[in-house]
Amino acid sequence: MSPRLIAVLLAAFLAWLGLTTPAMAAPVQTLTWTANNSTTDYASAPTGALPGETTIVFENSEATGNTTGMSHTLTFDTSTPGYNHDVTLNVLANPFDPANGRHEAVVTLTPGKYRYFCTIPGHTTMTGEFVVSDGGGDTIPPTVRASVTGDKDPSGNYVGSATVSLTATDAGSGVASVQYQLDGGSWTPYPAPVVVSSVGMHMVHYRATDVAGNTSAEAVEHFTIVERQGDRTPPTVTASIAGSQDASGDYVDVATATVTATDAGSGVAAVEYKLDGGAWTAYTGPVPVTAAGMHMLSYRARDVAGNTSPEGMAHFTVVKSDTTAPVVTASVGGTRDADGNYVGKAVVTVTAADAGSGVASVEYRVDGGAWTAYAAPVPVSSPGAHTVGYRARDVAGNTSPEGSVAVTVVAGGDTTAPTVSMQVSGKQDGNWNYVGQAAVTVTATDPESGVDFVEYKVDSGAWTRYVAPVVVAALGSHTVRSRATDVAGNVSAEVPGTLTVVAAAPPPDACPSSDTRETVVIGGLDSQVENIDIGNGCTINDVIDENAEYASSDRFVKHVKAVTRELVADGVLSPGDRNRIVTVAIESGVGGPPAAGRGPDMKKRW
Structure with a gap:
C-alpha cells in the first residue's frame, strides 16, 4: 500500500472518530533545480511531481558549480500548447545576488505536463519538462543505485577524497526526489555528486521517492578515505x-x-x-x-x-596611445531682444567629441565657480552678464583647453517650461497588458514661446527626438519617459509612464476534432506523406476532407489539387509530397464510383 493511500485512510479513520489530523503549514513537496557554468542544460532538474502546494527551489551558485558568475533563470512556459499554463514563475539567480543564487517560491501544481526554460539570450537549449501525476496505480518504489569514485591505494581506500554519485529510475509515476545521509547525519536532498574528503571510514545511506509517494528501501555504501601521502604544500x-x-x-x-x-x-x-x-x-x-x-x-x-x-x-x-585632447564646443539657445540679450533665460549646450580613445567626461562652470559634471543643457536665468566655461577629458587622460561663452540675461520673457503628456494605445488583455505591442503618443504645449522639440527614452536608452508615436514591441515591463524644451530654452520635468507588453495568444484551433492519423490517407489508400498540422490546428487530412459530399470523383480530385497547391505555396508541402497526395486522390475513387480495377481496399504501391 502506498504512503499516499495510507495517509488518506488514516485521515478518514480519524474523522470517523471525531478527530482531525493537524493542518500542514508547509507545502507537501519541494522540487529543486540547479545550474552551473553550462549554457545548454540545467545541472539538475525534477522529472515528476505530485499535485498541490509545492516549494520550488532554484539554485545557481558556487555550491552548484557556477564559478563564472553567470546568471540563469528558471521560467515556466505559459504559452506553448500542450502544457499546463497555470503557474507563472520567472526566477533570476546569480551566485553574487543578495540570496547568493538560491531562491524559493511556493506554487500550486495541477496534474499534467509543465515546460520550463532559461530566458537568458544564448541559453535557449536550457529547457525541460516534468509531469505532475496523482500517482494512481503505481505501487512500485523507484530503483536507486550508488557509485563511489576517486583515486585508490593498493588496499582499496580512497586517497584524499571520494565522490558519491546516485542514480534513480522509476518506470511508473517517475522519480520525485533522491536523498542521502552521510555518517548518520540528517537526510539531505541529492542535487549533484557529493565529495567526501574527511579522513576515516564513511557510510552513505540513500533512498528515492516516486511521484506516487512510494519510497525505496534504504541502501548503504561503505568506503574509507586515507590521507594523501607525501607533498601537502601547495605551489x-x-x-x-x-x-x-x-x-x-x-x-x-x-x-x-x-x-x-x-x-x-x-x-x-x-x-x-x-x-x-x-x-x-x-x-x-x-x-x-x-x-x-x-x-x-x-x-x-x-x-x-x-x-x-x-x-x-x-x-x-x-x-590607448591617444595624445590628442577632445574637441569641445558650446551653443547658446533662448529668446533674444534687440540688443542680443537673452530674455528670462539662456540655455548652454556643450558638445564634445574624441576620435582617439573616446570622451570620458565633460564639465562646465558658471562665472568661475566649481567644475560640475555636464549631463544636460545648462540653464542660466539670473539677470546679468555671465561666463560659462567648459572642458572635456578623454579615456587616455587628455584634457581640452577651457572654452567659454559669454551671455547676458535680462528679466522678462518666457520662464515657464512646456506641459507634457503621454498616451498609450494598443490592444489590451484582461490584465491591462498590451498584446504584441503598444504605441506611445507624446503631446507638448507651451503658450508662451512655443515648443521647440520633444524627446523620449525607453527604459535605460538614450534620449531621442520625438517625431511620431513610439512603438514598444519588446515583451516585458517598460518605463517610457518624455520631456519638452520650448523656444526660450525652458526644459520640462520628465514625465514617466509604465506599460507591459505580452505575447499575442495563439490563434484558436480551427479543427478541434482533428483527423490525427499519422499519414495522409484517402479512401483507404496511404500516400505515405506525414499528416502534419498546417498551422491553424487543422491537419492535411482535415483540409482534404474526404468524407464531404462531392458531385463526382473529378470534383474531389480538383478540390485536392487546389488545397495542396496552397499548401505548397505556404511551404507546408513539397511538390513531391503534393504529387503523392494527388495520385492517391485520383486512385481512391472518392466522390464517385471507383475506376475499374481500383477501389478503397487496394493499397498504393510505390
Whole structure:
C-alpha cells in the first residue's frame, strides 16, 4: 500500500472518530533545480511531481558549480500548447545576488505536463519538462543505485577524497526526489555528486521517492578515505604585468601578464588564470590584454599531489596611445531682444567629441565657480552678464583647453517650461497588458514661446527626438519617459509612464476534432506523406476532407489539387509530397464510383 493511500485512510479513520489530523503549514513537496557554468542544460532538474502546494527551489551558485558568475533563470512556459499554463514563475539567480543564487517560491501544481526554460539570450537549449501525476496505480518504489569514485591505494581506500554519485529510475509515476545521509547525519536532498574528503571510514545511506509517494528501501555504501601521502604544500604562484606605462602607471595599448609557479615537492601540474571574472583557463604562455579599461587577473596553480594554491590577483589599467585632447564646443539657445540679450533665460549646450580613445567626461562652470559634471543643457536665468566655461577629458587622460561663452540675461520673457503628456494605445488583455505591442503618443504645449522639440527614452536608452508615436514591441515591463524644451530654452520635468507588453495568444484551433492519423490517407489508400498540422490546428487530412459530399470523383480530385497547391505555396508541402497526395486522390475513387480495377481496399504501391 502506498504512503499516499495510507495517509488518506488514516485521515478518514480519524474523522470517523471525531478527530482531525493537524493542518500542514508547509507545502507537501519541494522540487529543486540547479545550474552551473553550462549554457545548454540545467545541472539538475525534477522529472515528476505530485499535485498541490509545492516549494520550488532554484539554485545557481558556487555550491552548484557556477564559478563564472553567470546568471540563469528558471521560467515556466505559459504559452506553448500542450502544457499546463497555470503557474507563472520567472526566477533570476546569480551566485553574487543578495540570496547568493538560491531562491524559493511556493506554487500550486495541477496534474499534467509543465515546460520550463532559461530566458537568458544564448541559453535557449536550457529547457525541460516534468509531469505532475496523482500517482494512481503505481505501487512500485523507484530503483536507486550508488557509485563511489576517486583515486585508490593498493588496499582499496580512497586517497584524499571520494565522490558519491546516485542514480534513480522509476518506470511508473517517475522519480520525485533522491536523498542521502552521510555518517548518520540528517537526510539531505541529492542535487549533484557529493565529495567526501574527511579522513576515516564513511557510510552513505540513500533512498528515492516516486511521484506516487512510494519510497525505496534504504541502501548503504561503505568506503574509507586515507590521507594523501607525501607533498601537502601547495605551489607558490606569482604574476607580473609588463608593458609601456604612462605617467599614471597605466599600460599604453597593451599589458602582458606572465604567471610563474614553482613547487619544491611533487612539482607543478597545472597553472590557470581568469581575466575580469571570466572562466578559468589553462595558462600556456604570457597573456596580452589590449582592451582599454581597468582589469583584474586572477591566477592559481595545482601540484602533482593535488594541492591547489590560494587564488592570487593583479590589477592594472590599459589605455590607448591617444595624445590628442577632445574637441569641445558650446551653443547658446533662448529668446533674444534687440540688443542680443537673452530674455528670462539662456540655455548652454556643450558638445564634445574624441576620435582617439573616446570622451570620458565633460564639465562646465558658471562665472568661475566649481567644475560640475555636464549631463544636460545648462540653464542660466539670473539677470546679468555671465561666463560659462567648459572642458572635456578623454579615456587616455587628455584634457581640452577651457572654452567659454559669454551671455547676458535680462528679466522678462518666457520662464515657464512646456506641459507634457503621454498616451498609450494598443490592444489590451484582461490584465491591462498590451498584446504584441503598444504605441506611445507624446503631446507638448507651451503658450508662451512655443515648443521647440520633444524627446523620449525607453527604459535605460538614450534620449531621442520625438517625431511620431513610439512603438514598444519588446515583451516585458517598460518605463517610457518624455520631456519638452520650448523656444526660450525652458526644459520640462520628465514625465514617466509604465506599460507591459505580452505575447499575442495563439490563434484558436480551427479543427478541434482533428483527423490525427499519422499519414495522409484517402479512401483507404496511404500516400505515405506525414499528416502534419498546417498551422491553424487543422491537419492535411482535415483540409482534404474526404468524407464531404462531392458531385463526382473529378470534383474531389480538383478540390485536392487546389488545397495542396496552397499548401505548397505556404511551404507546408513539397511538390513531391503534393504529387503523392494527388495520385492517391485520383486512385481512391472518392466522390464517385471507383475506376475499374481500383477501389478503397487496394493499397498504393510505390
